[in-house]
Amino acid sequence: MNVRTFNCLLFRSLRPCYTHAPALLRSPCRGHRQSTSQPPKHAKQTERSEFSPAASSKYDWIGPPDRLSNLRPIIYHIPENETPLERKLRHLRQETEDWNHEFWTNQNFTFSKEKEEYMRLQLAAKGLSERDDDGRKRNLSSEEMAVFYKHFLDKNITRHASYNREWYRRNFTITLLMARVALQNTWRTLTGREKGKTT
Amino acid sequence: MYKTPCSRLTGVWKCLPHGLVGVNVQQKLIANASRSHMSARSLIQLCRKNQAEWFTFQHLCFLKRQYVKSSGGLCQRARPKQEPVASALDDRDDSVVRQVQKIPALKPEPGIVEPPCDSKNIQVEPEATKAARLEARQWKELRVEYNDLPGIYARLSKIKLTALVVTTAAAGYAMAPVPFDLVTFLMASVGTGLSSCTANSINQYFEVPFDSNMNRTKNRPLVRGQISPLHAVSFALACGIPGVTLLTLGVNPLTGFLGALNIFLYTCCYTPLKRLSITNTWVGAVVGAIPPVMGWTAATGSLDLGALLLGGFLFSWQFPHFNALSWNLREDYSRGGYRMMSVTHPGLCKRVALRHSVGLIGLSALGPVLDVTTWTFPLVSLPINLYISFLAFRFYRHGDRQNARKLFFCSLWHLPMLLLLALTCKKSRVSQDEAAVAPSTPSLPL
Numbered sequence: 032m033n034v035r036t037f038n039c040l041l042f043r044s045l046r047p048c049y050t051h052a053p054a055l056l057r058s059p060c061r062g063h064r065q066s067t068s069q070p071p072k073h074a075k076q077t078e079r080s081e082f083s084p085a086a087s088s089k090y091d092w093i094g095p096p097d098r099l100s101n102l103r104p105i106i107y108h109i110p111e112n113e114t115p116l117e118r119k120l121r122h123l124r125q126e127t128e129d130w131n132h133e134f135w136t137n138q139n140f141t142f143s144k145e146k147e148e149y150m151r152l153q154l155a156a157k158g159l160s161e162r163d164d165d166g167r168k169r170n171l172s173s174e175e176m177a178v179f180y181k182h183f184l185d186k187n188i189t190r191h192a193s194y195n196r197e198w199y200r201r202n203f204t205i206t207l208l209m210a211r212v213a214l215q216n217t218w219r220t221l222t223g224r225e226k227g228k229t230t
Numbered sequence: 231m232y233k234t235p236c237s238r239l240t241g242v243w244k245c246l247p248h249g250l251v252g253v254n255v256q257q258k259l260i261a262n263a264s265r266s267h268m269s270a271r272s273l274i275q276l277c278r279k280n281q282a283e284w285f286t287f288q289h290l291c292f293l294k295r296q297y298v299k300s301s302g303g304l305c306q307r308a309r310p311k312q313e314p315v316a317s318a319l320d321d322r323d324d325s326v327v328r329q330v331q332k333i334p335a336l337k338p339e340p341g342i343v344e345p346p347c348d349s350k351n352i353q354v355e356p357e358a359t360k361a362a363r364l365e366a367r368q369w370k371e372l373r374v375e376y377n378d379l380p381g382i383y384a385r386l387s388k389i390k391l392t393a394l395v396v397t398t399a400a401a402g403y404a405m406a407p408v409p410f411d412l413v414t415f416l417m418a419s420v421g422t423g424l425s426s427c428t429a430n431s432i433n434q435y436f437e438v439p440f441d442s443n444m445n446r447t448k449n450r451p452l453v454r455g456q457i458s459p460l461h462a463v464s465f466a467l468a469c470g471i472p473g474v475t476l477l478t479l480g481v482n483p484l485t486g487f488l489g490a491l492n493i494f495l496y497t498c499c500y501t502p503l504k505r506l507s508i509t510n511t512w513v514g515a516v517v518g519a520i521p522p523v524m525g526w527t528a529a530t531g532s533l534d535l536g537a538l539l540l541g542g543f544l545f546s547w548q549f550p551h552f553n554a555l556s557w558n559l560r561e562d563y564s565r566g567g568y569r570m571m572s573v574t575h576p577g578l579c580k581r582v583a584l585r586h587s588v589g590l591i592g593l594s595a596l597g598p599v600l601d602v603t604t605w606t607f608p609l610v611s612l613p614i615n616l617y618i619s620f621l622a623f624r625f626y627r628h629g630d631r632q633n634a635r636k637l638f639f640c641s642l643w644h645l646p647m648l649l650l651l652a653l654t655c656k657k658s659r660v661s662q663d664e665a666a667v668a669p670s671t672p673s674l675p676l
Binding site: 082084088090091092093094095096100101102103105131134135138139142173174176177179180181183184185187188191192194195198199202205206209210213 | 367368369370371372373435436438439442443448453454455458459460463502505506560561563564565567569573574576629630631
């Protein structure tokens with residue numbers, strides 16, 4: 032294990048990065064993502080598990096759902112002779128993953144926070160404390176919560192709509208790129224085989 | 231130096247309360263070096279929760295890296311089979327984490343987090359669910375397991391829903407007043423099934439991040455990464471193109487057109503609309519109504535009033551079914567950004583469910599009018615129609631979870647019963663057809 036990789040790891044272990052590049056794969060350390068990894072509005076640090084796939088693995092790896100965004104992180108394999116198209120695809124996928132993660136972390140966090148706030152206000156309006164005599168948290172009825180759910184949806188409709196559009200666009204682009212990469216790889220394999228036959 | 235981090239890690243591990251980590255589990259962990267990094271990861275997640283121990287987390291993280299790197303063979307390897315020890319440990323972590331989280335920090339939706347796995351619950355939980363849940367916690371290679379492909383495709387195409395759709399199409403075919411032709415019937419059924427697979431696959435392809443965040447849908451194949459998005463789209467095309475072609479060439483162009491229209495409505499109208507407007511429910515009801523119409527047109531080749539009646543049954547049935555289902559999922563829908571009547575217009579939701587349940591009675595009465603069924607059909611179907619209307623009324627009045635659940639479960643058996651009764655009361659042209667379709671029907675009381 033060379034010193035540079037070790038230092039890279041040490042650096043990464045000391046600051047919480049929320050996606051993880053495998054130590055043993057050649058990688059530009061995904062510099063373009065570090066800037067987005069610390070959104071200031073997040074009170075909690077995003078957790079991504081520290082995981083290294085085996086060096087011999089030729090596949091991407093997918094992890095358990097993230098605790099905040101519920102999306103599964105992916106560690107992308109970088110092949111030996113990665114074409115520009117493949118690199119473009121990988122970067123797009125990584126960027127989309129980060130963007131999604133940020134949106135959903137924010138969404139879930141905001142939802143929880145506003146829900147707690149709403150419950151606190153409702154209970155206070157009724158003159159009740161947050162916990163009952165047994166120490167358990169009080170719950171509101173479904174009908175009372177329904178008011179909050181409706182309010183949350185209405186408040187966020189524009190944000191959701193723009194997320195939708197963006198997500199569909201990215202999804203299509205990624206799939207098209209994947210198709211192009213697959214075709215390119217098939218072509219390379221076929222032409223590679225033909226060359227092998229003729230020589 | 232490299233020995234100490236290991237023992238330090240396991241030493242820290244030993245400090246966890248015994249009740250949470252079984253003694254056997256502990257011993258196995260300590261004994262098995264290749265698993266200790268997993269436990270370290272879980273431990274790190276635990277420590278991460280408590281900001282005060284920030285330094286300890288960093289320290290552990292650093293030590294863990296040193297340990298993993300120094301021991302040459304300690305990289306993560308793919309484990310194709312479930313390791314119950316490590317996974318049980320992860321579940322124990324959940325309970326530890328949850329205890330730590332008792333401080334009123336602002337956390338993600340608890341609905342997402344798995345229930346704590348203590349010994350009492352293990353036996354109660356069905357094995358398949360438990361296996362899926364534990365498997366979901368591992369890092370896995372994103373590679374297609376060819377053995378799993380049939381199961382993956384089944385889940386991708388929502389095979390049970392597809393089967394229901396094919397059943398309604400078959401019922402539509404059987405209700406048509408023409409002699410029964412087995413070949414056409416089979417081609418129509420297979421074509422409808424393939425179209426349904428396509429529509430469901432594309433729907434899942436579009437909805438990956440939303441599905442990840444809802445309890446009901448988080449174990450879908452694309453969410454879990456069992457296949458890639460490109461693979462899902464290819465599967466959808468591989469089903470859709472033969473399906474629609476089969477319907478167009480093997481049955482008739484009208485049925486093919488309806489099949490293609492249904493795919494379009496479901497994937498390009500219903501799926502995006504779910505997040506934009508409550509009209510998605512009406513569009514979804516149309517999507518559900520088209521298969522029996524397709525069955526009828528497959529038989530007769532034309533869009534008769536009888537076809538529309540059958541479509542009307544499905545259309546009206548959708549509302550008590552879906553509105554009741556969505557009533558108890560309001561929180562998930564709200565957080566996921568789905569605009570459903572149950573969240574944004576609860577009063578309308580209940581009214582519409584009641585309206586359409588009562589409407590089913592009226593539609594049944596149209597059966598003899600349109601020469602689709604005999605006049606016994608409205609009489610025989612009255613008990614079940616009245617029952618579902620009664621439940622819809624209770625749902626309308628009280629609007630609570632219990633009544634919603636009752637209405638939903640009633641709708642699940644109501645539709646097959648209704649279709650079966652319609653088949654038995656079909657205006658008879660060829661009596662062998664009825665005998666073939668409904669052999670065990672008792673004679674109807676008059």
